[in-house]
Amino acid sequence: MSTDTDTAPIAPAAPEAVAPSLTEVAEGVYAFVQPDGGWCLNNAGLVAGRGRSVLVDTAATEARTRRLREEVERIVPGGPDFVVNTHFHGDHTFGNGQFAPRAVIVAHEGTRADTEEAGLGLRQLWPDVAWGETPLTLPTLTFRGALTLRAEDLRVELLHVGPAHTANDVVAWVPERSVLFTGDVVWSGVTPYVLMGSISGSFRALDRLRSLRPEVVVPGHGPVGGVELIDATEAYLRWIQRLAEDGRRAGLTPLEAAERADAGAFASLADPERLVGNLHRAYAELGGLPPGARIDVAASFKEMVAFHGGLPACHA
Numbered sequence: 001m002s003t004d005t006d007t008a009p010i011a012p013a014a015p016e017a018v019a020p021s022l023t024e025v026a027e028g029v030y031a032f033v034q035p036d037g038g039w040c041l042n043n044a045g046l047v048a049g050r051g052r053s054v055l056v057d058t059a060a061t062e063a064r065t066r067r068l069r070e071e072v073e074r075i076v077p078g079g080p081d082f083v084v085n086t087h088f089h090g091d092h093t094f095g096n097g098q099f100a101p102r103a104v105i106v107a108h109e110g111t112r113a114d115t116e117e118a119g120l121g122l123r124q125l126w127p128d129v130a131w132g133e134t135p136l137t138l139p140t141l142t143f144r145g146a147l148t149l150r151a152e153d154l155r156v157e158l159l160h161v162g163p164a165h166t167a168n169d170v171v172a173w174v175p176e177r178s179v180l181f182t183g184d185v186v187w188s189g190v191t192p193y194v195l196m197g198s199i200s201g202s203f204r205a206l207d208r209l210r211s212l213r214p215e216v217v218v219p220g221h222g223p224v225g226g227v228e229l230i231d232a233t234e235a236y237l238r239w240i241q242r243l244a245e246d247g248r249r250a251g252l253t254p255l256e257a258a259e260r261a262d263a264g265a266f267a268s269l270a271d272p273e274r275l276v277g278n279l280h281r282a283y284a285e286l287g288g289l290p291p292g293a294r295i296d297v298a299a300s301f302k303e304m305v306a307f308h309g310g311l312p313a314c315h316a
């Protein structure tokens with residue numbers, strides 16, 4: 001898996017009116033939301049217990065991670081004890097090096113392998129991004145099914161729910177506060193992206209997340225919400241499934257199906273070009289490809305560019 005496409009080629013940077021900050025969403029639990037949630041503008045979170053803390057995901061560039069670190073140290077002087085990577089994409093992992101070695105980097109075993117394989121490929125693919133110093137820093141603590149980190153009085157339950165967005169997605173559940181950090185399994189106002197994961201796997205993952213009955217949902221991209229974000233992500237993917245079934249019956253390619261689609265209620269979602277990649281995954285699964293199995297990412301991305309009419313914007 002040499003290409004990490006949870007980012008996109010460069011467009012001129014869009015200045016932010018207000019630098020992102022950690023906002024308390026429950027006692028001792030914080031969300032770091034980067035507007036507008038588009039390519040590479042991911043969310044992170046902090047669970048600050050009595051004496052120990054857990055950071056969920058980092059950021060794509062040195063500058064953005066420095067901002068995140070400043071915010072974390074405002075609440076937890078010295079920085080977090082653990083950093084969790086919900087999946088391998090660079091916007092969630094490139095900042096690991098700013099927290100290690102003090103923090104233990106934690107991820108699913110498959111995420112560690114994918115992170116190592118993907119490396120820093122984004123820096124070569126899109127050299128105009130001001131990446132800064134983002135040394136590849138791999139997880140040193142891995143697991144397979146589930147792992148509980150204890151921030152003293154608060155538990156952070158790491159649950160393997162993939163394949164969904166990728167083959168090995170992990171979510172972080174804080175049961176004492178009913179807060180769920182979903183990584184890119186759930187999206188808010190931004191088009192979901194499952195090219196490297198699974199449509200059917202996403203449905204299973206979303207059902208599992210809904211069963212937790214979270215009061216606060218921190219998505220991988222976009223504003224914080226509640227369980228309605230899980231429902232909205234599922235609704236979009238159900239639409240993709242129907243488009244793929246209809247497109248295959250009509251003999252259309254994924255790109256042709258995307259070009260003929262009426263986005264309707266989903267037309268306002270950011271980064272609509274992901275429709276093409278999602279249809280590639282849906283078509284492949286309808287054709288028998290197992291959930292999470294590898295797919296031609298580069299070919300799909302070229303078609304997303306064609307659908308978009310140029311390179312998608314990235315404001316990392």
